[in-house]
Amino acid sequence: MKALVKSGDAPGFEYKDVDMPKIGPKDVLIKVKATSICGSDIHAYHSSPGILNMMKLPVILGHETCGEVVEVGESVTNLKKGDLVSPEPHVFCGECYYCQTGAALNCLNMELFGLSMNGAFAEYARVPALACWKHPPGTSYELGAIHEPLGVGMHGVMAGEINGKSVAVFGCGPIGMFAIGAARVFGATKIFGLEVAPNRIAMARQLFPDVTIINSKEQDPVRTIMDATDGLGVDVSIELSGNAEATRLCFQVLKREGRVSLVGVPSGPIEFDFHPNIILKEARVSGVFGRVVWQTWWQVRAMLDTGKFDPLPIITHRFPLSEFEQAFKLAESGEAGKILLIP
Ligand SMILES: [Zn+2]
Numbered sequence: 001m002k003a004l005v006k007s008g009d010a011p012g013f014e015y016k017d018v019d020m021p022k023i024g025p026k027d028v029l030i031k032v033k034a035t036s037i038c039g040s041d042i043h044a045y046h047s048s049p050g051i052l053n054m055m056k057l058p059v060i061l062g063h064e065t066c067g068e069v070v071e072v073g074e075s076v077t078n079l080k081k082g083d084l085v086s087p088e089p090h091v092f093c094g095e096c097y098y099c100q101t102g103a104a105l106n107c108l109n110m111e112l113f114g115l116s117m118n119g120a121f122a123e124y125a126r127v128p129a130l131a132c133w134k135h136p137p138g139t140s141y142e143l144g145a146i147h148e149p150l151g152v153g154m155h156g157v158m159a160g161e162i163n164g165k166s167v168a169v170f171g172c173g174p175i176g177m178f179a180i181g182a183a184r185v186f187g188a189t190k191i192f193g194l195e196v197a198p199n200r201i202a203m204a205r206q207l208f209p210d211v212t213i214i215n216s217k218e219q220d221p222v223r224t225i226m227d228a229t230d231g232l233g234v235d236v237s238i239e240l241s242g243n244a245e246a247t248r249l250c251f252q253v254l255k256r257e258g259r260v261s262l263v264g265v266p267s268g269p270i271e272f273d274f275h276p277n278i279i280l281k282e283a284r285v286s287g288v289f290g291r292v293v294w295q296t297w298w299q300v301r302a303m304l305d306t307g308k309f310d311p312l313p314i315i316t317h318r319f320p321l322s323e324f325e326q327a328f329k330l331a332e333s334g335e336a337g338k339i340l341l342i343p
Pocket residue numbers: 038039040063064149
């Protein structure tokens with residue numbers, strides 16, 4: 001089969017023929033329908049040191065995917081041929097301390113689908129059955145392929161109370177827009193989105209006419225948010241950009257006793273003054289790495305079921321897998337929404 005493979009430390013991927021995956025008794029084989037490009041795939045493309053550490057080379061990339069089960073291991077009881085599934089990329093063991101205490105997201109023996117084990121920029125993929133989320137019949141492949149990244153935005157939003165709260169979302173890329181959509185559905189009141197890329201600003205304004213989308217290059221975000229919140233700031237800040245300045249702004253615009261979800265991955269250490277920003281404010285800070293298994297997946301499902309937020313328009317481009325170079329260039333430009341690769 002054809003796959004995108006990272007074989008060594010050099011930047012880039014190879015599009016080449018590889019052996020079909022072999023499944024074990026607890027696995028399923030999926031025929032990949034669509035896989036979306038994640039920020040971490042871009043880091044992997046460029047061989048960023050942080051992500052190289054997490055990879056076991058050679059490896060097939062791609063983890064935000066949706067596929068149809070075409071083969072079922074002999075011990076698998078929860079899935080059958082024809083089921084439409086997405087893998088939870090934090091492939092957990094089900095047996096360690098964290099798995100036993102409801103925190104499989106932080107499993108001690110975690111494998112990462114598409115980083116430490118082969119993923120889904122390929123025609124087929126092996127997925128352990130315990131890490132499969134089964135979609136309801138009739139789910140579109142495209143919606144299936146973004147269920148996992150929808151969960152990242154969702155986890156940031158649901159890491160504390162959101163109902164009746166004011167929220168600032170830093171970064172209106174796909175995950176930021178997913179977070180805004182989730183915050184609206186789950187009862188946030190005033191919502192602000194901050195972004196600098198013109199296309200994303202235009203898209204966010206069009207999708208969320210009731211949300212204040214701030215162009216942080218042209219408007220002073222602190223003043224805009226303070227003026228709109230009686231000088232108090234927001235109850236919740238969600239950081240998705242990984243940008244150092246945005247991370248500091250998250251706390252500047254935060255109400256006392258507010259909470260911050262840090263989701264975006266910074267490229268290195270950030271200088272940050274804890275005293276005014278966290279201690280004096282009694283701020284609560286949560287790191288967000290992936291999704292709560294399976295709670296976040298159910299929350300995404302519940303959000304979609306309301307019909308109040310359709311994330312599909314956030315998918316702006318589709319490429320055949322063979323045209324990955326073009327797709328990655330576009331993903332990196334910051335001017336697109338979600339991009340799908342179709343094997
Ligand atoms: Zn991802």
